[in-house]
Amino acid sequence: MLFTSVKWDVLRELSQADKSPIELSAHNTTSMSNISQALRFLEIAGLVKSKRIPNRDKGQPRVVYSLKNDFAYVIIAADGFAEKRLIELDQRKKSLLRIWLYEDETVQPFLEKAFDALFPYLNQILAVFYDNNSSSNKILVRIIPKKESLKRIPSDIAGEFYGIKKNIEFNQMKQGEIEKKKSFLYPIYDPQKLYGGGNS
Numbered sequence: 001m002l003f004t005s006v007k008w009d010v011l012r013e014l015s016q017a018d019k020s021p022i023e024l025s026a027h028n029t030t031s032m033s034n035i036s037q038a039l040r041f042l043e044i045a046g047l048v049k050s051k052r053i054p055n056r057d058k059g060q061p062r063v064v065y066s067l068k069n070d071f072a073y074v075i076i077a078a079d080g081f082a083e084k085r086l087i088e089l090d091q092r093k094k095s096l097l098r099i100w101l102y103e104d105e106t107v108q109p110f111l112e113k114a115f116d117a118l119f120p121y122l123n124q125i126l127a128v129f130y131d132n133n134s135s136s137n138k139i140l141v142r143i144i145p146k147k148e149s150l151k152r153i154p155s156d157i158a159g160e161f162y163g164i165k166k167n168i169e170f171n172q173m174k175q176g177e178i179e180k181k182k183s184f185l186y187p188i189y190d191p192q193k194l195y196g197g198g199n200s
Helices: 005-016 021-026 032-044 091-100 108-124 175-184
Strands: 048-055 060-067 071-078 081-088 125-131 138-145 156-161 164-172 185-189
Touching: 005 021, 005 032, 005 048, 005 060, 021 032, 021 060, 032 048, 091 108, 091 185, 108 125, 108 138, 108 156, 108 164, 108 185, 125 175, 138 175, 175 185
Parallel strands: 138 164
Antiparallel strands: 048 060, 071 081, 125 138, 125 185, 156 164
């Protein structure tokens, strides 16, 4: 099987930072041998890459692994359509997948509409989050601009999906506000990993 639990654990760890096999082993309950085997398989599959860096403590080179590119392994099992494929992700696909993986499916189409509205301005934006602490008739999308503020983005747009009407409101916030609002934020676009943690 392509993705065993050990391989998934390795990919999750490497999505947060480059790590050596020893560092990966410290975060897993499996053996160093299983970690090494998973890394070899993932490297052959083209999902991870390795590089040797000097180890200043021991004077010996060591190997550090990182993700080679952003990928999604998609399995579709639908009526009349069954397929599986490894897809290389650009930023738009990555953000859409985050939206589609959000647990509340009634919110997803509104978040898609919000992201589409912001897409032309992504070069001016550091991060985009859904604030799930908003009222039931509103979708609150928080934006962290690269500069002090963005003036051209819409302040709000109306949306209707499945007979449900909600107002999508865009609210700019500062990078320093992430930590205090973190429990309510779901990252949609976060290339700098400002959110941190497993969802970034």
